[in-house]
Structures are given as C-alpha cells and as structure tokens.
Amino acid sequence: MTATFECKGLSKNFGATQALDGVNISIAPGRVVGLLGPNGSGKTTLIKLANGLLTPSEGEVLICGKRPGPESKAVVSYLPDKTCMPLWMNPVQLMAFFQDFYGDFDRQRAEDMLQRLGLDKKQKLSQMSKGTREKVQLIMVMSRKAKLYLLDEPIGGVDPATRDYILDTIIRNYDPEAVVIISTHLISDVEKILDEVLFINRGRIMLQASVDDIRQQYGKSVDEYFREVFKC
Amino acid sequence: MLGKLIKHEFKGSGRTMVPFILVCLGLSVLAGLSIRGMEIQKDYGWFSIVFGIVMFLFVAGLIAVCVMALVVCIERFRKNLLGDEGYLMFTLPVSVDEHIFAKLIVSSVWFIATWLVCMLAFALMFLCNLNLIEVNWSEISFVFGEIWARLVDFGLLHVLGYFLEVLALVFVTCCGTCLQLYCAMAIGYSFSNHKVLLSVVFYFVISMVLSFIQSFGMLFLNTLNIQPVQSISNAGVVHVVLLAFLVYMLVYATIMYIPTRLLLKHRLNLP
DSSP, X not given: OOOSEEEEEEEEEETTEEEEEEEEEEEOTTOEEEEEXXXXXXXXXXXXXXXXXXXXXXXXXXXXXXXXXXXXHTTEEEEOSSOOSOTTOOHHHHHHHHHHHOTTBOHXXXXXXXXXXXXXXXXXXXXXXXXHHHHHHHHHHHTXXXXXXXXXXXXXXXXXXXXXXXXXXXXXXXXXXXXXXXXXXXXXXXXGGOSEEEXXXXXXXXXXXXXXXXXXXXXXOHHHHHHHHTOO | OHHHHHHHHHHHHHHHHHHHHHHHHHHHHHHHHHHHHHHHHOOOSHHHHHHHHHHHHHHHHXXXXXXXXXXXXXXXXXXXXXXXXXXXXTTSSSOHHHHHHHHHHHHHHHHHHHHHHHHHHHHHHHHTTGGGSOOOHHHHHHHHHHHHHHHHHHOHHHHHHHHHHHHHHXXXXXXXXXXXXXXXXXXXXXXXXXXXXXXXXXXXXXXXXXXXXXXXXXXXXHHHTOOOOTTSOHHHHHHXXXXXXXXXXXXXXXXXXXXXXXXXXXXXXXX
C-alpha cells in the first residue's frame, strides 16, 4: 500500500542553519499522528515542505506517491499556524472560494459547524476576534474530504471548551482512510485522539511510535514522556 | 483553474477599483453640470468657488483612479501571494504560472479600464453640456464621411491591423510593467528582512539595467546602418515598427516573468 505521507532523506537548510536533517517518515492511511517537538525543532518547516511552500535542499517528500504540486495540493488540507484567509471575506464568501477550488469541499458540513459554534456567516473576518478567525479557518479546512490533513497548531489560540470541540470535530470529520498530522505543543489536549507520535528535535526524527507502545513500554502518557525526553 | 483565479482576483481587486471608478464617473457628471451652471448663471460669485472645488475633485478623481490601479496591482501581489494570504493561495491546486497569469491579466485589465474611464469621464462631462454647444450635425456627418472615405482609400485592412497591433502593444506593455513590479517584489521578498525596501531598490536596479541594455541596443542598431527596404510601402513600415515594438515588449515581459516564476516556485519566503 502506498504511504499517504512519506519523507525520504529530507533535508532543508536556511543558509548555514539546518532546519531538517535527513528526515525519513512513512505514514500509512488511517492514522492520526502528533508531530511533537520543542520550538524551532523543524515541525513547521516539515509541514511547509509537504505543502510545497518550501523546496527541499535534499531528499523528497511524497503525498500519495507524488511530489508537492497542484495534484498533491488537491488532496491535502492545510491549516497554517496563522490567519491566512483574506480578512475582507466573510464565511459565506470563504465557502464559495473553497467550493470553487476544492472538489472535495463539503459545504453542508461547513454550514453545520459554523452554526454549531454560533458563528455569524455574514461577518467579515476583519471584524472577528483572533480566536474566532481560527475557528472559521479550521472549519474550512476540516470541511474538506482530503486524504491528508496537515494541521499546524490547530488549537493554540482557542479556549479549552472550543479546543475540545475542535478535537472532536477532527475525529468526527476525517475519513478513516485519511491521515491527520497535528503539530502542537499542547500534547495533553491532543493525546486522546492520537494513534501515533513523531518526536522531532533539531531537524531530526527522534522517535516514531504508536501511542499505545509508548504507554506500554515506558508506563507514561505521551505528555509525560515528551517532558522527560525534552527536559531542559 | 485560471478562470476561477481570475474571477476571485476580480472580486478581490474590484472591491477597491469599482468604488473609485464610480466616484470618478460621478464627479465627471458633477463637473459637467457645474460647467453648465457657470454658463447659465453668468454670475461668477459663490458659484465659481463651487465650480473650482468640483473641477479640482474631478481632476483629483482621475489621478486617484490611475494611481489606485497601480496600488492595487502591487498590493494584490504583495498581500495575496507574498503575505499571510500566500499560505492559502500557494496551497490551492493551481500552478505558480496560473497565479502569475491571473494577477497579470486582471491588473492589465484594470490599467486599460482606468484609461477608458478617464476618456468616458471627459465624454460624460461633454455630454452634460451638449445642448449648450451649437452642434452642426450635418458638418459632423460630413467630417466622419470624409474620414471613412480616406480610410477606405488607405486600406481598411491596414487600419484594422494597426488597431489590433496597438491593442496588443498596450496589453503587452501593461503586462510588462506589472511583471517588472512583480519581479522586484519576488526578489525583495525572498530576503528575510527589509522586504519592502529591497523590493523598491530592486525595481530601480532592474529599470537601470534595462535602460542600459536599451541604450546599448540602440548603439548596436546604429552601427548596423540599416537601410530602409524600398519594396515596403509607408503603410507597411508602420506595421513593421508596431510589430517590432510588440516583439520588444514581449521579450521584456518574458525576461521579467522568468525570475518571478522561479523565485515564487523555489524561493518562496512567506512570513
């Protein structure tokens, strides 16, 4: 079976700084993966490379066997760690935009989520708070029936109640054949939905293991084990 | 996908351009009516102040529309592709070429639209005062008839050819101008700091290099001592000159396009 997400000897340099160093990853369909690491470990760089926003210095990244390009972007749903939606748009305009470009966008699902979170469909993003914008952005991203979801800090800027709703939304909405990669610092919050974790530090993958294996092998939760590994 | 990008680009830029165009056309009607008022009143007291203000606003409106077309061209590329919105745009299932072409086509259309709006504004101002001017329609129809007869004598195909060549030249020139701006921004934004400043610097550097190449090219052409080809008619010479300019502008636009494309594809540096 072709891996949904694969990195082969992936490296990325920014001048003299090595952000990623010979990363090898293979993730099969149907997994929810936590990409965990301290600040500056290379998480965002890895996600940007997968989206074709950066070009690898060495190696390659493959999405369903294809290098990043228009074809791979059609099956990747990406949530960046900042507001990227045009602020002059409102959710109705955003839904029309997503519908135009993504054949897998489920408008009804987006409408339902907007209603459930009590968001005004006619309110411009520029008039919304930062947290509300993040919710709208996540709704757009999770309303696609993509093969790979790349979520960079999806719960960083929202309150704990919304955090639970978002994690619940991720689990309820994703296709069992899809892969979800969540990059976050809030490990204890996401741990309950993860199948697998990737520990990354200084551009290198230190560990790729299932959550169950970590619990059995080390007798600790992922959050506790992470704190032990990355103790300052 | 290019069509969809163009549609959304028109929506994004039209939000700024359409109100400016409508205000400009509204001001041209006001200017026309104030001229009419001046003619009727013959009293140059307080109305002359109103007339002065309206005419000032009309001219300012025309300048503002032209400036806004340039600002929109720069800002749409900068914010939509090189700013935070770039995370959304560059993860759409479209190629870099489609992104550049969508921006280019829409910006060029706005540039051409602003010139048409300026002409329309003057026409509206004139139309508001049509009944104040003694129009001799028979004389006008005679003049137009004469022009038409001359055009037929000259060759309608030539005239049509000139029209299409000038149209293409205007469009390609607009594209080249936009691409030089895009190229400078693509270079400036590939650096980590002082992105705007570097974009401005690179715009002038590109302009200087181009003018140097142009001067060098002209000198080179002079040394060739090209003699006019006797077999080509005067009408044909105009075609040759227009087509030569068109080719020159196409080369210029292509030279600006290549680094822009390469930088957006391989050196994208989103904030």
